[in-house]
Structure formats: C-alpha cells, structure tokens
Amino acid sequence: MTTTRLSARAAIASVTDPGGFTELPSPHRESASDGPLGWAGYDDSRVRAGARTGEQESVVTGTALIGGHRAVVISFEFGYLGGSLGERTGDRLEAAYTYAREHRLPLLSLIATGGSRMQEGMLALTQLQRVARQSVLTRAAGLPQIAVLRDPTTGGGWATLGAGADVVLALPGAQVGFAGSRVRPADADPAAYTAEGQYAAGHVDAVVPAAALPGTLADWLRVLAAPRSAEPVEPPAALSDVPPPATGWDAVRQARHPDRPRAEAYLDAYFALRLPLSGDRAGATDPGMLCGFGLREGRAVAYAAQRGTATRPAGYRTAARVIRLADRLGIPVLTLVDTPGAANDAAAERAGAGPAIADVFAAVAAAGVPVTTLLIGEGGSGGALALAASGNTWVTPDSYFSVIAPELAAAILKRPPAEAPNTADQLRIRPQDLVDLGVARGVVAPA
Numbered sequence: 001m002t003t004t005r006l007s008a009r010a011a012i013a014s015v016t017d018p019g020g021f022t023e024l025p026s027p028h029r030e031s032a033s034d035g036p037l038g039w040a041g042y043d044d045s046r047v048r049a050g051a052r053t054g055e056q057e058s059v060v061t062g063t064a065l066i067g068g069h070r071a072v073v074i075s076f077e078f079g080y081l082g083g084s085l086g087e088r089t090g091d092r093l094e095a096a097y098t099y100a101r102e103h104r105l106p107l108l109s110l111i112a113t114g115g116s117r118m119q120e121g122m123l124a125l126t127q128l129q130r131v132a133r134q135s136v137l138t139r140a141a142g143l144p145q146i147a148v149l150r151d152p153t154t155g156g157g158w159a160t161l162g163a164g165a166d167v168v169l170a171l172p173g174a175q176v177g178f179a180g181s182r183v184r185p186a187d188a189d190p191a192a193y194t195a196e197g198q199y200a201a202g203h204v205d206a207v208v209p210a211a212a213l214p215g216t217l218a219d220w221l222r223v224l225a226a227p228r229s230a231e232p233v234e235p236p237a238a239l240s241d242v243p244p245p246a247t248g249w250d251a252v253r254q255a256r257h258p259d260r261p262r263a264e265a266y267l268d269a270y271f272a273l274r275l276p277l278s279g280d281r282a283g284a285t286d287p288g289m290l291c292g293f294g295l296r297e298g299r300a301v302a303y304a305a306q307r308g309t310a311t312r313p314a315g316y317r318t319a320a321r322v323i324r325l326a327d328r329l330g331i332p333v334l335t336l337v338d339t340p341g342a343a344n345d346a347a348a349e350r351a352g353a354g355p356a357i358a359d360v361f362a363a364v365a366a367a368g369v370p371v372t373t374l375l376i377g378e379g380g381s382g383g384a385l386a387l388a389a390s391g392n393t394w395v396t397p398d399s400y401f402s403v404i405a406p407e408l409a410a411a412i413l414k415r416p417p418a419e420a421p422n423t424a425d426q427l428r429i430r431p432q433d434l435v436d437l438g439v440a441r442g443v444v445a446p447a
Contacts, residue, residue, distance in 0.1 A: 020065030067218025083113035090127035097134035115155020170195035202279025248424030286315030302326035342383030
C-alpha cells in the first residue's frame with residue numbers, strides 16, 4: 001500500500017481548524033560551518049532542503065485549534081533531510097514541549113521521520129534523550145500526548161515521540177518501525193514494519209483513515225478536555241431484568257447464558273462517546289478486553305471491560321496501562337468484570353499471566369482517582385478480582401463472583417462433578433450473597 005506524504009504544513013492544515021494555527025518562534029542556535037562535525041557539504045544540503053521545502057528545519061511547531069480545542073502541534077517535514085532529528089530539531093521540540101506545559105495544553109505530534117541525522121553523529125542521536133526528558137516532564141504535569149504516525153515513522157522518532165505518546169494513532173499503510181527500510185534484515189517480514197502490523201502487535205491504538213483523522217483527533221481532545229469528577233462514577237444500570245437467583249447454581253447458569261448482555265452493550269448504553277485504546281505495548285493484544293476513554297454526561301471517564309472470555313496477559317497489561325493513564329490525567333475509571341478466569345494455557349504462562357494480573361491489582365490499588373466496578377457476568381477467581389475496586393464494586397442480577405468456578409472447586413475438593421451445584425451454594429456466590437458478605441455494595445437495577 002502506498003501513502004501520500006504531505007508536507008509538515010499540509011499535515012497541520014489537514015487536521016486543524018481553518019486559520020487556527022500559529023507558529024511558535026524558533027530558538028536560535030549558532031553552529032559551526034557544516035555543523036558540529038564539520039561534515040563536508042552539510043550546509044549545502046540544508047540550503048537545498050530549505051529551498052525544496054520552504055522550511056529551515058525538519059519540524060514545524062505551533063499552536064492550533066482542533067475541533068475548537070487548543071493544542072500544541074509538532075509536525076515533521078520529511079522533505080527536509082528525511083525529517084531527521086538534529087540539534088536544531090531538538091531545540092524546537094524542547095521549546096514546543098515547554099510551551100505545552102507552561103500553557104497547560106495537550107501535545108499532538110504528526111510524525112514523519114527517518115530517524116537521527118547522520119551529519120551530526122552522536123550529537124544528533126542524543127536529541128532522543130532531550131525528547132524523552134521533555135515527554136517525561138509533560139507526563140508528570142498531567143498533560144496528554146497524542147501521536148499520529150505518518151509515512152514513514154522510523155528510528156528514534158518512533159521510539160520517542162511516537163511510541164512514547166499516551167494515544168498512538170497511525171495512518172493506513174504508513175511505514176512504522178524502529179528499523180528503517182535500508183537497515184532491516186533482508187529476509188524481514190515487511191508487514192511487521194507497517195501501521196497495521198504495529199497495531200496487530202499491540203503498539204498502536206488505532207489505524208485511522210486520513211479522512212477520519214480530523215474528527216478522531218477532535219474527539220480525543222474533546223474527551224481529554226472534558227470535566228473530571230472527583231467522585232466515583234455511578235455504575236451502569238443492569239441491562240437484564242431477571243429475578244435474583246434462588247441458588248448458587250442458578251446464578252452460574254444466568255451468568256453463563258449466551259443471551260446475557262455483554263460489555264459492548266453496557267458501554268454503548270453508558271457512554272455518549274467512547275474512544276478505544278488497544279494493545280499492551282509489549283507485543284500483543286487481547287480482543288477479550290475493551291479499554292479506552294469516553295464521555296458520560298459530559299464528563300470524561302476511562303474504562304476497562306472484560307468481554308466474557310478468559311482474559312489473556314495482554315488484556316491485563318492493556319487495562320493496567322489505561323488505568324495508570326487515567327490516574328495521571330485525573331480521570332475516574334469504570335471497570336466491567338466478566339470472565340470465567342484468567343487464561344491458564346501454556347502460552348498465557350509464557351506471556352506472564354501472573355505478573356500481568358499482579359500489574360492490574362497494583363494499578364487499581366495505587367489509583368488516586370476513584371474506580372467503580374460493575375460485575376456483569378462471571379467473576380472467576382483472581383482473574384476477575386484484579387479489575388475490581390475494593391469497596392466500590394457493584395453486581396448485576398445475572399452475575400456471580402467466586403473464588404473459583406464451582407466445577408473446579410468441586411474437583412479440588414475431590415468431589416464428583418455432580419456436586420458442583422451444591423458446591424456453588426456453599427460458596428455463596430449469588431449477587432445477594434456478595435452484598436451480604438460485603439464483597440459488593442449492592443445489586444444494580446435496570447434503568
């Protein structure tokens with residue numbers, strides 16, 4: 001697939017409100033002839049690049065309105081020495097990050113770069129440290145960073161501004177990877193170096209067509225600029241109007257009913273707008289975990305929701321990532337619990353099921369923002385409890401929570417399979433039992 005390589009200013013114009021861009025002043029730097037290394041012909045290369053692009057460096061920085069929301073924008077000019085990073089590039093990037101912090105603005109990077117500038121050697125490479133430092137300071141200030149991966153996004157630009165952003169979007173067909181096209185192994189799978197390949201591997205949140213990008217960015221800025229509640233959000237209303245289960249086994253059967261409402265239905269009913277985040281940033285995704293941010297009655301809320309499958313390590317890591325991001329941005333969290341338990345196959349163990357579950361427990365426990373949990377189906381063991389807020393967990397009438405599935409409990413106790421229903425009663429796993437035991441605050445009613 002081929003992509004259109006827009007200039008830096010055309011890329012800005014393609015996603016910002018008309019007339020809304022104001023360029024930031026460029027820091028001044030005195031440099032020796034042919035740069036810090038005295039690279040023969042470097043000055044001439046820069047003059048030619050400037051004449052060809054109309055730019056004096058490989059990035060353009062400024063402020064802009066996107067869907068009416070103000071942001072600091074960094075846009076790379078690939079036509080200027082391949083969008084490479086040098087010392088003057090680092091000066092501009094540092095100034096843009098500093099402006100964002102001083103004015104409490106989100107930062108949007110429109111990236112198209114081949115990496116560090118060869119003609120400046122190690123001094124070019126050390127600009128990545130500058131960028132990483134600015135990103136960390138901006139993160140600590142509680143300001144969001146959004147990256148759009150254009151074609152190409154490779155080298156240090158991907159490994160700092162791109163992969164280091166809170167929300168990572170990519171254009172279809174864009175070349176994305178740490179290794180540029182000229183330095184990859186000859187037998188490398190080209191699909192691994194694409195936006196789609198990085199999305200499948202859990203490193204990109206969404207691949208967004210160019211025509212949809214302005215609206216997507218406007219939605220993200222709208223959500224991230226929305227008011228935050230200092231109080232826990234209310235749990236969703238139940239989507240099933242069923243009577244309380246008479247027995248523990250009835251609770252299990254209701255929770256396992258194929259027609260029971262699932263996470264998508266609850267999220268759609270709860271949010272006026274929701275934007276997904278995908279991937280664990282460690283090489284995997286779990287379609288059984290839905291994560292992202294949304295608007296609930298005009299306020300921003302983050303969510304992590306299980307879809308009724310055995311949750312894989314990537315799902316837990318994605319949930320932990322989103323919960324920590326919400327905590328840093330001061331946005332309350334809603335979790336929906338629905339899993340028979342954590343995936344326990346050999347692949348899950350090799351992928352770190354235990355550490356991933358521990359990470360979610362820690363993220364929920366450490367959150368300074370309020371977390372609200374609704375159990376909407378099966379609550380199987382620690383794989384479900386990891387997402388549950390201590391003291392603020394609610395349950396639906398068609399759910400159950402158990403230390404382990406009743407069938408497995410019976411097996412552990414060396415009981416015959418026929419004893420599973422009786423074991424379910426003994427475990428006291430019904431919604432009303434969970435309230436009586438103090439595990440849940442209450443059973444939510446239908447709207």
